[in-house]
Amino acid sequence: MTLALFDLDNTLLGGDSDHAWGEFLSRHGHVDAEAYRLANDRFYAQYKAGTLDIREFSEFVFAVLARNDRATLEAWREDFLAECIEPLLLPAAVELLERHRAQGHTLVIITATNRFVTERIAARYGVEHLIATEPEQDADGRYTGRLAGTACFQDGKITRLREWMTGNGESLDGAWFYSDSRNDLPLLEAVDNPVAVDPDPVLEDIARARGWPVVSLRG
Structure with a gap:
């Protein structure tokens, strides 16, 4: 069956869920707000520049998961989804997913953002298959703060x-x-079939030079 693969942040979403999660944690006092926001912004700038050390960033994000129990984390995540993610959902993204679904394609969201943040977003879009960066869990299901396997980046x-x-x-x-x-x-x-969606300047130049479609889901 034909695969239809979708990046999540700034592609199916009108923003970046990874960065938004850090902003949410800072805004609600779940972390040291000033220090966490500065680090979160620094990592995001590195991501946009193509220079991010994904292991360093993963350990930064996963430290919060390791310090808190699952019930607390899941309660925070529900608030995060309502406050931060719902406004980023794109009607045109839903339509794009439906077009591929109607053709019998297998839909997969493949994202560098970790599974804890993204699994509920994938479900919100009705996409069963999610490939994401995986935070390691121990035998009791508690997060260890470490990266499991290869980062999806x-x-x-x-x-x-x-x-x-x-x-x-x-x-x-x-x-x-x-x-x-x-x-x-x-x-x-x-x-x-590569498609550039609301691309960053580097990707847009490459896509146009190679004749790849360049589309927008934002308006």
Whole structure:
């Protein structure tokens, strides 16, 4: 079955859920607000510049998960979804997903943002398959603060996707991939149908030079 792959942040969402989660934690006093916001902004700037150390960033984000019990985290996440994510949902993204669903394609959200933040967003969009950066959990299901396996970022997206395809009997034949980010060039180059969505300047230049479609889901 043909894969339709979608980046999440600034592609299906009108913003970045990873950065928004840090802003939410700071705003509500769940972390040291000033220090956390400064670090969160620094990592986000590195992401946009294509220079992010994903392991360092993951450990920064996962430290909050490790310090709190699951019930507390899930309560925060519900508030986060209502306050921060609902306004970022894009009607045009829903329509795009539906067009691929109607063609019988297998829909997959593939994102560098961790599963704890993104699994409920994927469910909100009605997408069953999610490939995300994985925070490690211990035998009791508590987060350890460490990264599990390969981060789903840059070349790591291809690694994680190939692992998923092997387990699900899928292939990249005829696959689509929608993304806004230069960080996703490895996967965009690996599919038959790459699409730049509201792209950053670097990706837009590359997409136009290569004749890839450039689309907007924001208006």
